[in-house]
Amino acid sequence: MNAERSKKLYFEAHELAVGYNGSALIHDIEISLEKGSILTLIGPNGSGKSTILKTITKQLDRIKGSVLIDGQEILNWQPKQMARKAAVVLTERIKPELMTAWDVVALGRYPYTNMLGMLTPEDKEIVRESLEKVNALDIAAQEFLTLSDGQKQRIVLARAICQRPEIIILDEPTAFLDIWHKTELLDILREMAHEQEITVIMSLHEIDLAAKVSDYLMCVKGDRIAAFGSPEEVLKTLPIEELYGMDSGSYNVLFGSVELKKTEGMARVFVVAGNGCGIPFYRALQRKKIPFSTGILFENDTDTQVATKLAVEAFITPAFELPGDEIYRAAVKALEKCDVVVDAGTPKGSLNEMNSRLIAHARDRAMRVLNEICELEGV
Amino acid sequence: MKKRNEMPRGLRFTFVMVILLLLLLVALILNITIGSANIPAERVVSSLLEFIMNPSGNDAANLPTESIILFNIRLPRMLLAGILGGALAVSGFLLQNFFRNPIAGPFVLGISSGAKMVVGITMIFLSDILSKAGPWLLIAAAFMGSLIITAVVMIFSQKVKNMSLLLVVGIMVGYICSAVTDLCVTFASEQDIVNLTHWSMGTFSGTDWENVRTAAIVCIPVIIAVWLMSKPMGAYALGENYAKSMGIRIKPFRLALILLSSMLSACVTALVGPISFVGIAVPHITRTLLKSSKPAFVIPASFLCGAVFCVMCDLIARTALAPADINISTVTSVFGAPVVIWMIANRRKNEAV
Numbered sequence: 001m002n003a004e005r006s007k008k009l010y011f012e013a014h015e016l017a018v019g020y021n022g023s024a025l026i027h028d029i030e031i032s033l034e035k036g037s038i039l040t041l042i043g044p045n046g047s048g049k050s051t052i053l054k055t056i057t058k059q060l061d062r063i064k065g066s067v068l069i070d071g072q073e074i075l076n077w078q079p080k081q082m083a084r085k086a087a088v089v090l091t092e093r094i095k096p097e098l099m100t101a102w103d104v105v106a107l108g109r110y111p112y113t114n115m116l117g118m119l120t121p122e123d124k125e126i127v128r129e130s131l132e133k134v135n136a137l138d139i140a141a142q143e144f145l146t147l148s149d150g151q152k153q154r155i156v157l158a159r160a161i162c163q164r165p166e167i168i169i170l171d172e173p174t175a176f177l178d179i180w181h182k183t184e185l186l187d188i189l190r191e192m193a194h195e196q197e198i199t200v201i202m203s204l205h206e207i208d209l210a211a212k213v214s215d216y217l218m219c220v221k222g223d224r225i226a227a228f229g230s231p232e233e234v235l236k237t238l239p240i241e242e243l244y245g246m247d248s249g250s251y252n253v254l255f256g257s258v259e260l261k262k263t264e265g266m267a268r269v270f271v272v273a274g275n276g277c278g279i280p281f282y283r284a285l286q287r288k289k290i291p292f293s294t295g296i297l298f299e300n301d302t303d304t305q306v307a308t309k310l311a312v313e314a315f316i317t318p319a320f321e322l323p324g325d326e327i328y329r330a331a332v333k334a335l336e337k338c339d340v341v342v343d344a345g346t347p348k349g350s351l352n353e354m355n356s357r358l359i360a361h362a363r364d365r366a367m368r369v370l371n372e373i374c375e376l377e378g379v
Numbered sequence: 380m381k382k383r384n385e386m387p388r389g390l391r392f393t394f395v396m397v398i399l400l401l402l403l404l405v406a407l408i409l410n411i412t413i414g415s416a417n418i419p420a421e422r423v424v425s426s427l428l429e430f431i432m433n434p435s436g437n438d439a440a441n442l443p444t445e446s447i448i449l450f451n452i453r454l455p456r457m458l459l460a461g462i463l464g465g466a467l468a469v470s471g472f473l474l475q476n477f478f479r480n481p482i483a484g485p486f487v488l489g490i491s492s493g494a495k496m497v498v499g500i501t502m503i504f505l506s507d508i509l510s511k512a513g514p515w516l517l518i519a520a521a522f523m524g525s526l527i528i529t530a531v532v533m534i535f536s537q538k539v540k541n542m543s544l545l546l547v548v549g550i551m552v553g554y555i556c557s558a559v560t561d562l563c564v565t566f567a568s569e570q571d572i573v574n575l576t577h578w579s580m581g582t583f584s585g586t587d588w589e590n591v592r593t594a595a596i597v598c599i600p601v602i603i604a605v606w607l608m609s610k611p612m613g614a615y616a617l618g619e620n621y622a623k624s625m626g627i628r629i630k631p632f633r634l635a636l637i638l639l640s641s642m643l644s645a646c647v648t649a650l651v652g653p654i655s656f657v658g659i660a661v662p663h664i665t666r667t668l669l670k671s672s673k674p675a676f677v678i679p680a681s682f683l684c685g686a687v688f689c690v691m692c693d694l695i696a697r698t699a700l701a702p703a704d705i706n707i708s709t710v711t712s713v714f715g716a717p718v719v720i721w722m723i724a725n726r727r728k729n730e731a732v
Contacts, residue, residue, distance in 0.1 A: 059620055083626035090624075096616040097481060098672040110614050110625040116675065117610030163625070 009071075010035035010199050011167060016065035018048065018055040024063040025051055026223055033216065035166075036197035038189065040210040043220035044244045049203035050091065052220065053171050056201065057088050069167065083111035087160035089170040089202075094144075094156065101147060101155045102140040105130055108162025130162035131155075134188055150181035157185065161192070168192070170202035174209070182206065186213040207240055208256030219243050250309045259309040260286060267293040267312045269379060270331075270338040270362075272355050277344035278303035282310045284373045293338065295331040296323055296354050328354050332361060340368045340379050388669070392676045395668050399683040403461070406690040410457045411449065413694065415702055418445050426450075456586040456697075457690055459594055460707075463650065464657060464689020465682035466598040466643040468665070469605055471658025472681050473640035476612050476674065477633065478536055480545060481666075481726070482719060484658030485525070485644035487546055489553030491655070493528025494521035494648035495579055496556040496563075502575050503567040514593045514649060521645035528552055529637050543723075580706040581652035583693050590650055597646040602682060605639050609674035612636075616672065654689075655708045656715025661685040663722050688714070 011033040019025035026048045033039055041049040054060040056067050058074065067074050069085055077085075087108070096104060108130065109123045119127070131137045134154040139147060144155065153173065160168050168189075174182040190213055192198045204210040210217060211231040219226040219238055227238040240251035248261035263285070269292040271281050278294055279302065285292045295315025297304045307314040315331040317323040331354075335341060341362040348356050362369050370376065412418050426446045471484040478488075485491045501520040502509060509516055535548045560579075564572055611632050615622045623629050647654060665681045666672050692710040699705055 057624060059623060078626075079623065079628055080626035083624060086624070088621070088624040090618075090620055092618055092620065094617045094621065095479075096672070098666055098670060099616065103671075103673070104617070107614050107617060107621075107625065110610070110627075113610070115607065115610065117613060 008035065009033065010037075010069070011039075011201070012066075012068040013056065014066045014068075016052075016055070016067060017063040018051045018060070019063050020051070020060070022063065024223075026220065026225070027064075029065070029225055030228065031201075031218065033199055033201070035199055036193050037215040038193050038200040038202075038213060039216040039218060040214040041201070041203040041218050041220055042205075042207055042210050042243070043226075047220045047222075049220050050171050053169055053201065053203060057086060057169050058082060080111050083163065085165060086167045086169060087163035087165035089153075089156050089160050089168070089173050091171045091175065093152075096144055099144050100140065101136060101142055101144050101151070101158075102127065102131070104144050104155055105140075105158045105162050108159040108164075111163065126164065127162055130158040133161055133192070134158045135184075149176040150178065153177055153181070153185065157188065165198065167199040167201065170200070172203050172205065174204060174206060182209060189213065207251065208258075211235060211253075211256055252305055252309060255305055259306065262286070262310045262312070263289045263291045264312065265291040267291050267334065267338055269340045269342060269376075270294065270335040270358075271311075271342040271344055272346070272358050273297060273303045273307070273342075273344040274301050274346040274352055274355060276302040277346045279306050280373055281342050281344050281376075282306050284376055286310050288376065288379075290376075290379060293334045295334070296327055296352070296358070298352075322351060323354050328357070331358060335362060335367075336365065338367075340370060342370045342376075345371060388671050388673070388676070392669060392671075392680065395665075395680055396683065399680060399687060402687045403683060403690070406687050406694070407457060407461075410690055410694050411453050413698055414448070414453065416445070416448055418449065423449065451587070455588050455591045456583050456693070458591045459586045459650070460583050460689045460693040461686035462591070462594045462598050463647045463654075464661075464685040464687075464692075466594070466602065466685070467647050467654060467657040467689070468661035468681040468685025469602055469678060470640045470643035470647070472662040472665075472674075472677060473605060473636050473643075474658070475662060476615060477636045477640070478545065479616065479618070481663060482543075482546055482659055482723065483549075484656070485640070485647075486653065486655040486658055487553075488528070488532050488549035489551075489556060490525050490528045490532070490549075490641070490644055491648055491653035492553035492556035492560075493531075494524035494645050495653050496560045497521065497524030497527070498649060499560040499575055499579070500563050502578070503563050503571050506568075506571055506574075514590065517649035518593070518597065518646055521649040522641055524556075525641035525645045525648070526637070528556065529641055533637075578652050581654050581708040582696070582704055582706050583651055584697070584704045586651075594646060594650055598643060601639055601642050601646075602678070606675070606678045608632075608635060608639075609678060612674040651707065653708065655712050656719060657685055657688060657711050659722075660711075660715035660718035661688050663718060664688075 009032050011031065013029055013031040016029040017024040017027045029052060031039065041052060043049055051060065055062045074082060106119060106127045109119060109126065113119060113123060131140050134157050136151065136154045136158055139151055147155065173185055177185065186209055189200050193200050214231055216229065217231045217234040218228045219234060221243055226243060227234045235253045250259045252259060268290055269285060271278050271292055271294040273294050274297055291312045293313040294307045294311045297307060297314060297316050298319045299316055300319035304316055313334055315327055317327050335358060341359065343359050346355060359369060408420060411423055412420055422445060426449055430450060474483040474485060474488065475481050497520045498517055501516065531552055532549055536545055539545050539548060564575065567575065611627045614625050614627060619629055661684050662677065662681045665677055665684045669676050669680055692714060693707060696705045696707050696710045
């Protein structure tokens with residue numbers, strides 16, 4: 001029964017077109033989400049992520065298409081009915097005067113309280129639970145406007161939770177937060193989705209976090225949806241560099257990290273690396289805008305992930321195999337063209353003895369061999 | 380930083396309400412006893428008792444002068460000042476909620492001037508009908524004027540998000556209205572000018588029971604209606620989009636805020652002329668006292684606080700340069716404007732932090 005339930009679609013959008021003043025910006029949006037899943041919209045600034053979110057929360061009139069919650073078209077839902085199903089966290093920063101954090105969260109009970117907005121003991125318990133969920137019980141009595149950005153965002157999320165929705169829609173909830181608060185907030189969402197089967201739709205700027213927290217990613221670019229699916233599928237089919245139109249820098253899918261633009265030109269430094277020892281040197285060289293080559297790396301080395309993005313030339317050999325002579329000769333050739341060789345300090349073992357030979361070769365030719373990053377000064 | 384054990388807000392509200400009620404009582408006693416003819420408190424009580432015991436004797440000829448002063452002059456004037464002061468404060472609070480701007484008020488946004496303009500036009504061009512229709516026509520005229528100017532300010536508020544700039548717009552609109560009013564005066568007969576000038580100075584002098592009745596009929600139901608809207612007003616503080624997401628029907632709600640606010644300020648303007656600063660200063664003082672902006676608390680407390688403020692200001696207007704009356708706006712400005720300045724200065728400080 002459980003499996004059957006999890007298969008049931010909770011949120012759907014079909015042939016949805018969104019835009020302003022009757023003209024569509026994005027067409028043919030198709031979304032299907034099971035209850036308790038997380039969908040994240042990613043895409044460059046101004047791509048229309050917010051427009052989509054505003055349309056499905058009915059802040060903005062849709063141009064065309066249908067939006068269904070739990071199998072029902074929401075177009076003609078009464079505001080109160082909508083409020084009991086869906087809660088929002090918006091990008092706009094609220095400035096409620098003389099309201100405590102508790103007051104702000106308690107407003108989440110709005111669709112449930114009587115005409116005068118009186119809170120029953122049960123309502124108060126829900127407010128307390130919501131505050132607890134975002135770890136904000138300690139700041140409940142403080143005035144909202146005196147809180148830090150991270151605290152404010154937690155309170156705004158608690159308000160949405162307090163509304164006891166089945167779906168939460170968040171527009172860039174991690175903006176203005178430091179990395180620790182970002183992960184904390186996303187952890188809370190993950191937990192809610194998992195434990196209470198609350199469906200989450202949000203937009204994020206951090207692709208790496210989006211891929212980690214979401215069940216589905218949707219890439220918004222131009223007037224269509226560029227991709228929709230599990231993060232693994234989406235990132236495989238649609239290079240992030242392309243989505244964001246990045247002509248400098250690169251995105252590492254495996255690490256979920258962004259690298260700045262590689263320095264082009266003739267390599268002046270050869271880094272003999274491996275076992276992750278090379279990365280600090282690569283970054284230092286990248287910062288100094290010194291083009292470099294590196295090797296010999298096994299395919300499965302962590303250094304490889306960064307080397308391919310930053311080095312002019314990286315000598316990579318298949319994992320779990322002894323490197324062939326060919327790659328050694330190619331590396332020697334590249335090394336001889338450089339001014340300086342770096343010994344990154346990779347442990348020497350039987351499989352990578354070629355690296356020791358590279359360094360020995362450099363010394364034989366009386367090339368400068370460096371061991372420390374600080375020695376790169378003046379290269 | 381603030382870890383002191385503060386009074387729970389429910390208790391604080393009760394406390395503030397009791398204090399305000401006591402202050403109102405004091406203001407009423409002072410108002411009733413002080414004046415060109417000082418009537419000692421015990422005499423007030425005895426005439427009051429007499430009046431209650433024998434209401435049929437409410438015939439001017441049978442009553443002593445003191446009682447006439449009390450019942451036909453001071454009591455209605457005082458009650459009117461109380462009701463209208465409260466109404467102005469609530470009207471200001473509504474506008475502040477509507478524009479989400481604590482320095483909004485009927486006077487600074489030009490709404491009082493708009494009401495004055497239409498009332499002026501009515502007084503000049505419809506003076507014949509006016510003599511028959513009485514205060515209701517004036518109230519309707521002021522209501523029209525308030526609505527027109529509110530609509531104008533609303534249009535600008537879409538473009539001008541900055542609250543100080545909105546204020547500048549309001550002041551400018553106010554000047555335009557005054558200019559139009561002055562222009563109309565050119566066409567007015569001498570008697571109309573006298574009436575208009577007397578009215579536009581803003582004064583509670585010459586209040587009769589009829590005025591009190593009119594004010595009560597308009598203001599009390601409106602204020603009750605406003606109080607019943609405290610729930611959406613509280614949610615509206617988070618902004619229109621959040622309010623909508625919580626289930627508020629924004630358009631009818633905003634319309635109701637504007638209509639109710641305009642009715643209150645129109646009633647005040649029609650009956651006693653424009654009164655400045657009560658609409659901003661009083662809700663601010665009230666919020667500060669309550670340490671809360673919860674409408675369910677602020678609305679009744681603002682009403683009481685506005686009543687105390689206006690009754691006290693009217694006492695000063697009446698007695699400071701006795702036997703001459705100062706116009707009421709002069710007094711409310713002297714006390715209200717500094718509060719507004721203090722408020723703006725304080726906000727700047729808070730925003731910088």
